[in-house]
Amino acid sequence: MAFWEDWCKDCDWPWTKIFIGLAVVAVLGGLIAVLVVIFAFVKPPTATVDDAVLRRFDLSPGTPAANSTISYNITATLSLRNPNIYYGISYDAFSTALSFNSTRFHESSLPALQHKAGKKVTLNVKVGGVNKAIKLTDVGVTEFDKEKKAGKFQVELRLDTVLMYKGRGTKCPLGVVCPLQLQLVDPDVAATAFQVTKCTVLRAKKYGWFLPPVQRIGISDPALQDSRQPPGLRPPAAMAFWEDWFKDCEFNWKKAAIWGAVVVVVVILIVVLVLAFGVVKPPKATADDAVLQRFALAPGANPASSTISYNITATVSLKNPNMYRGISYDPMAVAFSFNGTRFDESATVPALKHAARKTATLNFRVGGVGKPVKLSAAGVNEFAAQNATGKFDVEMRLDTVMQYKGRSTKCPLVVICPLELQLVDPEVAATAFQVTKCTILRAKKSGC
Known part of the structure; x- marks a missing residue:
């Protein structure tokens, strides 16, 4: 008779009831878990560009480069997916922008829409223009010529809106950034099929978007703490099965331990070498501090003719997570935006070298008085x-x-840092700035 049978021969346990009880507990636990996932958690939408066609993309370089003009015709199909099981999403009107080499050349809009839970909606973007102004740099003109020779252009599609989940009052700013690789349509050259592109979703850090942490309460039962068996019911102190099976094998535990340690060390060494020399990681960035000393809007008769006065100081940390590879950066262009509209592009950072495992600190200070800002009517309302x-x-x-x-x-x-800035007021105690994680956007290139 097996040990457990000997120990429980007088227990008369109702195994059927125990299995039924365990099944009920499992079902209830699963049901609670499903209900928590459905009603307690909300997930942001995901986005992909399923198709895009570039029928025209011509640049007329100006002198200087900022006086260039561009003619274009682009069609794109974007899919938004709502991964939530219960919560639908309502979107305000979308502002749409297209950029080349970080310079916008088109801005338009898409209507507001309702997005059912678990469903996909399709947005069609069709834009065109002839001799539209584009403020490229000399580097941007050079990059355009380079990509034109290749017949493929790197274009960024961006959508900005405000969303709200069903049953929640919080309005959450949302940005969708889609890096597109577009092949210019040429009747004499076979076109490459467009590769479905995953977009980056940028979210605001607002209550109602993330749930507050849940505390778990541990339960202890003193009756279950002592699992010792009565002395008379313990198995005899005889040779264990594995000892009996190995007694004639001449198995050398000392050698096994040594070789096991050697294998572990070699594996760790290989992993370290692969991580150090074979794998490259992009830099990480955080906004460690930011101060808003002035931020005043003078709305125009037409919202696009508004002016803004501001004074912003910010500190950003770039961290190089690589164990061996340093990073060199070309000069950085810095831009500040409100409600998807840029209002300052004056700051720059000189080229720098970034040693492996080190942190580089970048300091910015920008200001302006009565600077034009092309806000929409919704942007003016949001500012108010x-x-x-x-x-x-x-x-x-x-x-x-x-x-x-x-x-x-x-x-x-590209490094994008969503900042929540409190306007400095000498009569009101300022809230300490919360360190903010920035989003890193990289080009899909071999070696990057």
């Missing part, structure tokens, strides 16, 4: 709403080109 709270959502963006040590590929890099 945030001005009433004394806190503003400002986006800081850095554009540069980086190169890893020992690699020849130059990789475009």
Whole structure:
């Protein structure tokens, strides 16, 4: 008779009831878990560009390069997916922008829409223009010529809106950034099928978007703490089965331990070498501090003719997580935006070298009085709403080109930091700035 049978021969346990009880507990636990997932958690939408066609893309370089003009015709199909099981999403009107080499050349809009839970909606973007002004740099003109020779252009599609989940009152700013690789349509050349492109979703850090942490309560039962068996019911102190089976095998545990340690060390060494020399990681960025000393909007008769006065100081940390490879950055272009509209592009950062495992600190200070800002009517309303709270959502963006040590590929890099800034008021105690994680956007290139 087996040990457990001997120990329980007088127990008369109702095994059927125990299995039924366990099944009920499992079903209830699963049901609670499903209900929690359905009603307690909300997930942001995901986005992909399923198709895009570039029928025209011509640049007329100006002198200087900022006086260039561009003619274009682009069609894109974007899919938004709502991954939530219960919560539908309502979107305000979308502002749509297209950029080349970090310079916008088109802005338009899409209507508001309702997005059912678990469903997909399709947005069709069709834009065109002839001799539209584009403020490229000399580097941008050179990059255009380079990509034109290749017949493929790197174009960024961006959508900005405000969303709200079903049953929740919080309005959440949302940005969707889609890096597109577009092949110019040529009747004499066979076109390459468009590769479905995953977009980056940028979210605001607002209550109602993330759930507060849940505390788990541990339950202890003193009756279950002592699992010792009565002395008379313990198995005899005889040789264990594995000992009996190995007694004639001459198995050398000391050698086994040594070889096991050697294998572990070799595996760890290989992993470390692969991580150090074979794997490259992009830099990480955080906004460690930011101060908003002035932020005043003078709305125009037409919202697009408004002016803004501001004074912003910010500190950004770039961290190189690579164990061996340093990173060199070309000069960085810095831009500040409100409600998806840029209002300052004056700041720059000189080229720098970034040693492996080190942190580089970048300091920015920008200001202006009566600077034009092409806000929409919704942007003016949003400014008024945030001005009433004394806190503003400002986006800081850095554009540069980086190169890893020992690699020849130059990789475009974009750093986007959504900042929540409290306007400095000597009569009101300021809230300490919360360190903000920035989003890193990289080009899909070999070696990047």
